[in-house]
Amino acid sequence: MNRNRPVAVDLFCGPGGISTGFRNAGFDIAVAVDYDEAAVQTYEANHEQSPLHADIREIDTEDVLRIVRKEGYEREDVDIVVGGPPCKGFSLANMQTRSPDNPMNNLFMHFLKIVREISPPVVVMENVPGLLSMGKNEGEIKDIIVEELREMGYTIQYRILKAERFGVPQARRRVFFIGVLEGKPPFPSPTHTEAGRQATLTALTDELSPVVTVGGAIFDLPELPTGGGGSEVMEYDTSPHSDYASEMRANVDETLYNHETTINRENTVKRFEHVPQGGNWENIPPELMENYTDRSRTHGHIYYRLEEDEPALTIANFRKSMMLHPTQDRLLSVREAARLQSFPDVYRFVSSRISDKQQMVGDAVPVKLAEAIGGAVYDHLKARGYLEPGTQESLS
Numbered sequence: 001m002n003r004n005r006p007v008a009v010d011l012f013c014g015p016g017g018i019s020t021g022f023r024n025a026g027f028d029i030a031v032a033v034d035y036d037e038a039a040v041q042t043y044e045a046n047h048e049q050s051p052l053h054a055d056i057r058e059i060d061t062e063d064v065l066r067i068v069r070k071e072g073y074e075r076e077d078v079d080i081v082v083g084g085p086p087c088k089g090f091s092l093a094n095m096q097t098r099s100p101d102n103p104m105n106n107l108f109m110h111f112l113k114i115v116r117e118i119s120p121p122v123v124v125m126e127n128v129p130g131l132l133s134m135g136k137n138e139g140e141i142k143d144i145i146v147e148e149l150r151e152m153g154y155t156i157q158y159r160i161l162k163a164e165r166f167g168v169p170q171a172r173r174r175v176f177f178i179g180v181l182e183g184k185p186p187f188p189s190p191t192h193t194e195a196g197r198q199a200t201l202t203a204l205t206d207e208l209s210p211v212v213t214v215g216g217a218i219f220d221l222p223e224l225p226t227g228g229g230g231s232e233v234m235e236y237d238t239s240p241h242s243d244y245a246s247e248m249r250a251n252v253d254e255t256l257y258n259h260e261t262t263i264n265r266e267n268t269v270k271r272f273e274h275v276p277q278g279g280n281w282e283n284i285p286p287e288l289m290e291n292y293t294d295r296s297r298t299h300g301h302i303y304y305r306l307e308e309d310e311p312a313l314t315i316a317n318f319r320k321s322m323m324l325h326p327t328q329d330r331l332l333s334v335r336e337a338a339r340l341q342s343f344p345d346v347y348r349f350v351s352s353r354i355s356d357k358q359q360m361v362g363d364a365v366p367v368k369l370a371e372a373i374g375g376a377v378y379d380h381l382k383a384r385g386y387l388e389p390g391t392q393e394s395l396s
């Protein structure tokens with residue numbers, strides 16, 4: 001059996017942000033699992049293998065291992081189980097029994113059950129930082145995750161990583177739990193500075209690259225009509241304008257996919273016109289917001305217009321929050337959001353519904369952040385002798 005690439009299992013794989021980053025870092029993805037049709041279709045369009053299209057609550061570890069074997073590996077060959085179990089629907093009541101057999105149990109427990117039964121040398125779990133304070137005593141959930149993994153023999157640490165410090169043009173924070181059976185959990189070192197002028201100056205002395213800005217990430221993409229539009233397929237009309245754009249456009253022909261966005265009504269577009277870069281719904285005259293149905297939820301991210309000279313705010317539900325292009329009066333396109341998540345332009349998001357594509361892009365782990373973590377895990381596996389001598393170097 002060829003052990004020249006470490007082997008990963010990606011649970012809750014979504015459109016494949018983690019899988020793509022880990023592949024770039026030198027991993028093979030033996031199994032990916034998701035229950036969402038659009039996520040599975042998108043994954044298939046961009047990766048060699050099809051994910052297991054299933055609800056993780058309804059499969060057992062043997063279903064995962066069957067695919068591992070079909071791919072030519074054994075359970076012992078799995079080097080990492082990685083994934084981000086969504087915390088939606090997470091119920092503390094469900095935690096009381098801590099039993100994965102409880103039908104009311106939650107997705108974390110299913111993730112942990114599969115980890116327990118595969119027992120890979122490394123486990124990585126991603127989530128929103130809010131997870132750290134969930135539960136009783138401000139953090140009971142985190143404590144349970146740590147305790148469960150410790151019981152399985154893992155040394156475990158968690159850290160909040162800032163995506164912009166790894167070359168992603170977005171100030172996204174996510175917590176990563178990394179557990180290892182041997183040694184210390186490997187976290188990647190930042191390669192880029194933080195946002196802000198002072199940080200850019202520090203970068204010069206620290207040998208960090210300057211943060212990638214929204215303008216640097218997306219301004220070579222064709223202009224779209226005010227209010228929305230753009231089609232599934234069109235052509236680029238300029239050359240790449242930055243190193244980041246060149247990198248994103250590697251291996252594409254003239255065809256540009258997914259530069260599509262929601263079409264908004266005229267009175268909604270009128271609201272857009274009042275919002276400066278860095279502004280939000282508060283810049284919109286109240287008379288234009290009268291019939292806004294969702295005023296109770298008008299926090300600072302609603303109708304936020306991105307600043308061209310900074311990394312983006314978190315691209316999560318950018319459609320629902322109406323995130324605006326820095327200079328055009330329309331929402332971000334799927335491709336622009338994908339660029340801000342560091343998905344290369346060859347990566348296509350597939351669904352008959354644009355809302356699915358917007359959701360998938362926003363939910364993913366940024367490729368470059370996943371690649372940085374994959375690189376650190378790769379180096380850990382190599383240093384600990386899990387890879388055969390003469391294996392290929394990490395690409396990260």
Ligand SMILES: C[S@@+](CC[C@H](N)C(=O)[O-])C[C@H]1O[C@@H](n2cnc3c(N)ncnc32)[C@H](O)[C@@H]1O
Nearest residue numbers: 012013014016017018034035036055056364365
């Ligand atoms: C945050 S997204 C994952 C993003 C992914 N890690 C990436 O980097 O692209 C969470 C995914 O979990 C999937 N999911 C939620 N509940 C699930 C379940 N019970 N079984 C399988 N997949 C599930 C959703 O369909 C969604 O694609």
